[in-house]
Amino acid sequence: MSETSSSGRPIIIAANRLPVMRADGGQWTPSPGGLVRALYPMLRESGGTWVGWTGEPDDDPEPFTVEGVDLRPIPISADEMTLYYEGFSNDALWPLYHDALRESTFDNDQWQAYRSVNERFAAELAEVAPDESVVWVHDYQLQLVPGLLRERRPDLTIGFFLHIPFPPVDLFTRLPWRDQIATGLLGCDLVGFQRPKDAANFVATVDQLLDVAIDGNTIAHGGRTTSVGEYPISIDVAEVEEIATGRATRQRTSQIRARLGDPEVIMLGVDRLDYTKGIGLRLRAFARLLEDGRLDPTRHVMVQVATPTREAVEHYQDERASIERLVGEINGRFSRIGLPVVHYLYQSLPYDELVALYRAGDVMLVTPFRDGMNLVAKEYAAAHIDGDGVLVLSEFAGAADELTDAVLVNPHDERALQDAIVEAVEMHRHERRGRMSGLRDQIRKSDVQGWADRFLAALDVASTTRKES
Numbered sequence: 465m466s467e468t469s470s471s472g473r474p475i476i477i478a479a480n481r482l483p484v485m486r487a488d489g490g491q492w493t494p495s496p497g498g499l500v501r502a503l504y505p506m507l508r509e510s511g512g513t514w515v516g517w518t519g520e521p522d523d524d525p526e527p528f529t530v531e532g533v534d535l536r537p538i539p540i541s542a543d544e545m546t547l548y549y550e551g552f553s554n555d556a557l558w559p560l561y562h563d564a565l566r567e568s569t570f571d572n573d574q575w576q577a578y579r580s581v582n583e584r585f586a587a588e589l590a591e592v593a594p595d596e597s598v599v600w601v602h603d604y605q606l607q608l609v610p611g612l613l614r615e616r617r618p619d620l621t622i623g624f625f626l627h628i629p630f631p632p633v634d635l636f637t638r639l640p641w642r643d644q645i646a647t648g649l650l651g652c653d654l655v656g657f658q659r660p661k662d663a664a665n666f667v668a669t670v671d672q673l674l675d676v677a678i679d680g681n682t683i684a685h686g687g688r689t690t691s692v693g694e695y696p697i698s699i700d701v702a703e704v705e706e707i708a709t710g711r712a713t714r715q716r717t718s719q720i721r722a723r724l725g726d727p728e729v730i731m732l733g734v735d736r737l738d739y740t741k742g743i744g745l746r747l748r749a750f751a752r753l754l755e756d757g758r759l760d761p762t763r764h765v766m767v768q769v770a771t772p773t774r775e776a777v778e779h780y781q782d783e784r785a786s787i788e789r790l791v792g793e794i795n796g797r798f799s800r801i802g803l804p805v806v807h808y809l810y811q812s813l814p815y816d817e818l819v820a821l822y823r824a825g826d827v828m829l830v831t832p833f834r835d836g837m838n839l840v841a842k843e844y845a846a847a848h849i850d851g852d853g854v855l856v857l858s859e860f861a862g863a864a865d866e867l868t869d870a871v872l873v874n875p876h877d878e879r880a881l882q883d884a885i886v887e888a889v890e891m892h893r894h895e896r897r898g899r900m901s902g903l904r905d906q907i908r909k910s911d912v913q914g915w916a917d918r919f920l921a922a923l924d925v926a927s928t929t930r931k932e933s
């Protein structure tokens with residue numbers, strides 16, 4: 465992607481987090497999460513503007529530049545962090561948008577804080593966006609921004625991409641502020657989703673809630689139109705391959721295998737520690753397989769990386785406690801001196817260390833109950849330049865639509881998950897290589913660059929249509 469859209473206009477990105485955050489020593493390091501991982505390398509290549517929060521409460525630095533990217537911080541107070549970020553975004557919207565896996569908290573103070581932070585983003589964007597430029601807003605934390613920005617700046621082309629699932633009508637309509645959120649998104653020229661199902665849920669929702677006329681993927685409302693479409697996000701395949709090919713990575717991969725006791729099979733999980741990811745589920749499946757003798761603790765080990773996230777939210781604290789108890793139980797029962805059977809890291813690892821781990825992983829377990837896409841699944845395939853390795857993938861991850869050469873599984877079915885793990889562990893080399901080659905062909909066909917290009921081209925078309933209608 466260049467810093468201009470396909471029609472040559474400048475682009476401004478808005479996301480809750482800036483692509484960098486302060487590390488312990490005060491220096492800027494990449495922020496967590498797939499959104500940043502996907503967008504930052506593109507912007508870094510070409511320069512561009514990114515509006516977002518540093519991740520620290522009450523942090524209000526002057527605009528600054530990192531690696532050629534112009535960063536415009538939005539200050540968020542400690543109270544707003546509790547109400548807007550931990551509260552409305554991650555304790556109301558997040559569970560609701562993920563199949564209501566946990567109960568949502570609906571609280572008017574949280575909603576007010578969400579509104580006012582969204583207003584702050586819209587005000588900053590209205591100020592920094594050059595005439596007729598393109599603003600690309602990201603994710604569920606900022607769903608009111610398109611509407612608020614449209615009121616201030618009718619000249620702009622506004623796109624929105626939702627990185628997480630959009631829920632079915634019956635779930636979305638539980639939200640006391642459902643009309644405001646749906647209307648906020650209609651401030652866009654184009655709203656993009658991960659899967660066709662998400663786009664269909666959104667269209668059905670606005671059809672039920674608002675006074676709109678729908679024609680295919682175009683929604684007409686109040687004299688304007690908004691287009692809707694699916695644009696499954698991907699990764700920077702070349703970057704992962706380059707890291708995976710490097711000598712340092714190869715050495716690190718061998719070292720990791722040796723440190724784990726050179727087991728026959730290393731099973732790997734890499735997730736933010738989130739209750740949507742099904743970490744406990746896969747640990748329980750692993751334990752059951754050891755208990756039944758279908759796996760052998762002297763030959764099969766598991767590595768689970770769980771990245772700290774949203775630690776102040778109670779559902780996350782509960783999930784962490786339950787996972788750590790499980791790891792302790794499994795290790796207590798099946799480990800040998802100096803050789804734990806589950807290696808658990810509650811840490812955020814540097815990207816090159818992750819790629820080395822992917823390479824060491826013979827079987828990758830990606831078993832969310834619900835996930836917008838899951839870029840870890842794609843990163844694993846990109847890292848396996850050796851053409852080997854098996855991906856076990858939940859049918860409820862957006863990535864399952866594309867990565868059909870994975871061993872697809874319904875994670876709600878305990879027995880099916882156990883069987884899928886055994887199938888992956890015992891898979892014949894020929895089949896493993898065939899499937900990995902299919903996975904790698906698929907991700908090469910649609911990397912993050914292609915994703916952004918497709919979205920921005922469709923956004924240009926949508927804004928032209930809006931202006932002409």
Ligand code: F6P
Binds near residue numbers: 496497498499603604
């Ligand atoms: O895509 C889901 C998402 O919430 C992104 O918006 C975010 O960048 C990432 O996960 C990490 O979450 P958080 O910013 O809450 O740590």
